[in-house]
Amino acid sequence: xxxxxxxxxxxxxxxxxxxxxxxxxxxxxxxxxxxxxxxxxxxxxxxxxxxxxxxxxxxxxxxxxxxxxxxxxxxxxxxxxxxxxxxxxxxxxxxxxxxxxxxxxxxxxxxxxxxxxxxxxxxxxxxxxxxxxxxxxxxxxxxxxxxxxxxxxxxxxxxxxxxxxxxxxxxxxxxxxxxxxxxxxxxxxxxxxxxxxxxxxxxxxxxxxxxxxxxxxxxxxxxxxxxxxxxxxxxxxxxxxxxxxxxxxxxxxxxxxxxxxxxxxxxxxxxxxxxxxxxxxxxxxxxxxxxxxxxxxxxxxxxxxxxxxxxxxxxxxxxxxxxxxxxxxxxxxxxxxxxxxxxxxxxxxxxxxxxxxxxxxxxxxxxxxxxxxxxxxxxxxxxxx
Amino acid sequence: xxxxxxxxxxxxxxxxxxxxxxxxxxxxxxxxxxxxxxxxxxxxxxxxxxxxxxxxxxxxxxxxxxxxxxxxxxxxxxxxxxxxxxxxxxxxxxxxxxxxxxxxxxxxxxxxxxxxxxxxxxxxxxxxxxxx
Amino acid sequence: xxxxxxxxxxxxxxxxxxxxxxxxxxxxxxxxxxxxxxxxxxxxxxxxxxxxxxxxxxxxxxxxxxxxxxxxxxxxxxxxxxxxxxxxxxxxxxxxxxxxxxxxxxxxxxxxxxxxxxxxxxxxxxxxxxxxxxxxxxxxxxxxxxxxxxxxxxxxxxxxxxxxxxxxxxxxxxxxxxxxxxxxxxxxxxxxxxxxxxxxxxxxxxxxxxxxxxxxxxxxxxxxxxxxxxxxxxxxxxxxxxxxxxxxxxxxxxxxxxxxxxxxxxxxxxxxxxxxxxxxxxxxxxxxxxxxxxxxxxxxxxxxxxxxxxxxxxxxxxxxxxxxxxxxxxxxxxxxxxxxxxxxxxxxxxxxxxx
Numbered sequence: 006x007x008x009x010x011x012x013x014x015x016x017x018x019x020x021x022x023x024x025x026x027x028x029x030x031x032x033x034x035x036x037x038x039x040x041x042x043x044x045x046x047x048x049x050x051x052x053x054x055x056x057x058x059x060x061x062x063x064x065x066x067x068x069x070x071x072x073x074x075x076x077x078x079x080x081x082x083x084x085x086x087x088x089x090x091x092x093x094x095x096x097x098x099x100x101x102x103x104x105x106x107x108x109x110x111x112x113x114x115x116x117x118x119x120x121x122x123x124x125x126x127x128x129x130x131x132x133x134x135x136x137x138x139x140x141x142x143x144x145x146x147x148x149x150x151x152x153x154x155x156x157x158x159x160x161x162x163x164x165x166x167x168x169x170x171x172x173x174x175x176x177x178x179x180x181x182x183x184x185x186x187x188x189x190x191x192x193x194x195x196x197x198x199x200x201x202x203x204x205x206x207x208x209x210x211x212x213x214x215x216x217x218x219x220x221x222x223x224x225x226x227x228x229x230x231x232x233x234x235x236x237x238x239x240x241x242x243x244x245x246x247x248x249x250x251x252x253x254x255x256x257x258x259x260x261x262x263x264x265x266x267x268x269x270x271x272x273x274x275x276x277x278x279x280x281x282x283x284x285x286x287x288x289x290x291x292x293x294x295x296x297x298x299x300x301x302x303x304x305x306x307x308x309x310x311x312x313x314x315x316x317x318x319x320x321x322x323x324x325x326x327x328x329x330x331x332x333x334x335x336x337x338x339x340x341x342x343x344x345x346x347x348x349x350x351x352x353x354x355x356x357x358x359x360x361x362x363x364x365x366x367x368x369x370x371x372x373x374x375x376x377x378x379x380x381x382x383x384x385x386x387x388x389x390x
Numbered sequence: 391x392x393x394x395x396x397x398x399x400x401x402x403x404x405x406x407x408x409x410x411x412x413x414x415x416x417x418x419x420x421x422x423x424x425x426x427x428x429x430x431x432x433x434x435x436x437x438x439x440x441x442x443x444x445x446x447x448x449x450x451x452x453x454x455x456x457x458x459x460x461x462x463x464x465x466x467x468x469x470x471x472x473x474x475x476x477x478x479x480x481x482x483x484x485x486x487x488x489x490x491x492x493x494x495x496x497x498x499x500x501x502x503x504x505x506x507x508x509x510x511x512x513x514x515x516x517x518x519x520x521x522x
Numbered sequence: 523x524x525x526x527x528x529x530x531x532x533x534x535x536x537x538x539x540x541x542x543x544x545x546x547x548x549x550x551x552x553x554x555x556x557x558x559x560x561x562x563x564x565x566x567x568x569x570x571x572x573x574x575x576x577x578x579x580x581x582x583x584x585x586x587x588x589x590x591x592x593x594x595x596x597x598x599x600x601x602x603x604x605x606x607x608x609x610x611x612x613x614x615x616x617x618x619x620x621x622x623x624x625x626x627x628x629x630x631x632x633x634x635x636x637x638x639x640x641x642x643x644x645x646x647x648x649x650x651x652x653x654x655x656x657x658x659x660x661x662x663x664x665x666x667x668x669x670x671x672x673x674x675x676x677x678x679x680x681x682x683x684x685x686x687x688x689x690x691x692x693x694x695x696x697x698x699x700x701x702x703x704x705x706x707x708x709x710x711x712x713x714x715x716x717x718x719x720x721x722x723x724x725x726x727x728x729x730x731x732x733x734x735x736x737x738x739x740x741x742x743x744x745x746x747x748x749x750x751x752x753x754x755x756x757x758x759x760x761x762x763x764x765x766x767x768x769x770x771x772x773x774x775x776x777x778x779x780x781x782x783x784x785x786x787x788x789x790x791x792x793x794x795x796x797x798x799x800x801x802x803x804x805x806x807x808x809x810x811x812x813x814x815x816x817x818x819x820x821x822x823x824x825x826x827x828x829x830x831x832x833x834x835x836x837x838x839x840x841x842x843x844x845x846x847x848x849x850x851x852x853x854x855x856x857x858x859x860x861x862x863x864x865x866x867x868x869x870x871x872x873x874x875x876x877x
Contacts, residue, residue: 144450145452201451481575
């Protein structure tokens, strides 16, 4: 097994790209990364995407994007794990390089959500739940998380307002990220007045749907200096699963998949939560921020939301999260999100985070979650210089 | 219209038929081929009573395609008396009456229609007990 | 009885082994209809009517009534050999309600199943047929349901009264019955008093033509003939239950047949539920069975437009006491109510054109 490095990143702005198709976005981010590295070919392309078939009627995405990016003939296929398809594609790329079978691998996460109009969007996202026993009961993915949030609030005595700072922090950080979807901060007051989508989840608890694509270029560590002056090492890559359906979890209020995935990643990297300087967690909903912090060892059970309140999660705090806006304010083009998270960790470790720069980070962690916690994929990155 | 898929789920939807593990006695809904507790593959059908209590609930204001005609509607995690937790809508109550711990019973109601000319899907929902 | 007799009686005596009611939770006050259509200036034929929720229809209501009937009967559902549902608002024009009900109660697959139609007497005719089915020895049990969620044209007089609900009856051997059937009779003529053509949302009715030549002619003919054939008079009965399109007609019919208001009252639910069409007289009967005593004799006369009446003479047995409380009483369903206004009613009954 070889060590794997990230030598190039590329991303489109996250937003409503009416003028750009799915393949346009993917190719744009892929060229941006390949240009940064200075290559025109790759040994393989893995595409992370969840809803291409449902929203734009397009499967066969790996091949389509390879072809349109000028990589016809290259090994390419799509990888899917619901909302963590992006990180799953990275996992695939990591395995290809670590195994010794490929040297230069591109990983692109792409999602085109705005072509789905009205209630079709919620129906598409609901395919991340158990179709026969959750979605067909009339549940949206938001509603599944609402059930989680209500039980959490019931058990630990938290209120809606207690989750506000996760959204406020994300928006504050997005202001300094030119690729983010939103560039305006929000107030705690605005959060408390936001309308309910599936109570207790309100509009500002939930990451927005959006279009976007992000790409990483990987190579073996021993070749990294040929392609980048600031290669970043992937020190851990770990996947864990749980039940798809929320109702089948052993302990509803514990993200077992996130816990196992983080535990495996910590073991691989030989580190613990205290060593992590930046954590790009899966803040699709504020409740998931709280639960992710608990599952990954940053907070005790039932205390995750307090980290949001006492400033721990800010850029200056001991556990910075969503440093470039997170899913909430950078945006959540679902199949691309996992790659955006890693791109942002790389920007932090390279010192390229601009106004959002965390002080001298050495280790960054990105965790992408599928559905309500059915799958969790964790990567830990390390600055190599 | 997904007729075959819904038809396959009749027994589960109309009568809460799950499985019982013959080795460790676990009662499972939905039915599974492998027991998640003891890993055995020896299963037989088990029909749940429909009695349970609300473990969590939410009122939906934005629905997925096919359910928008019912907005606003309440959904819940219901812990069945025999053990498993199921996801289902609550019915026959005002949306602000739902509470964690509320005792409920299963009823058979319309889950959705596929338009005015499509198939009608029926299934389990839960309503509060104690009304009579 | 000889085959030429007008009285219908099977070779084996049969009766009601279990019964179950269903009325949905929502209520529209008749005053709401008057408020919207007549600026509040109108005589109200009833107080309020039952309205089904967004997730209810004849299938779901039939399933609950059937489950109630089976709770009372306590028999193995696999022994049911017919599941018959009479309604004028089956959710499908083609695809039976009865097979869904049969599956939901555990009677499928070894059973006959069919949907019946004869306007408001679609329910009682399933009982008429079940008497033959069970009485001939073909089957031990048959499940009979009359249930409706009928539409009335907005602003029409019928909108005051078109309600939702009905009842299920498990017909079986006399020895197992909580009320056995002494005899029955049917009277029909071709009378177009109320009808609906295919593809039409709302029925047409003949206003005053629906009274004397339709309802009264058939109800009185059937009720009187049945009593004559059995050698009874109104005084031999404790209760009389009639089809109830409004509060006036059943009382007037009862009076014409010699019944007092007290005999008709217990089964008169229309002021609180509205006209439940194919469920109407059958629901009235459940309310009677909820309070009747062993030995009480009950007359049931339905009416269906088109037109016809089925009449039944029943005697309550000792078994009523132990079975009555195994399921919700009709008054429990009537007492369970949430008021809605005309706007919500229009939404619930899908009277708004959405496409």
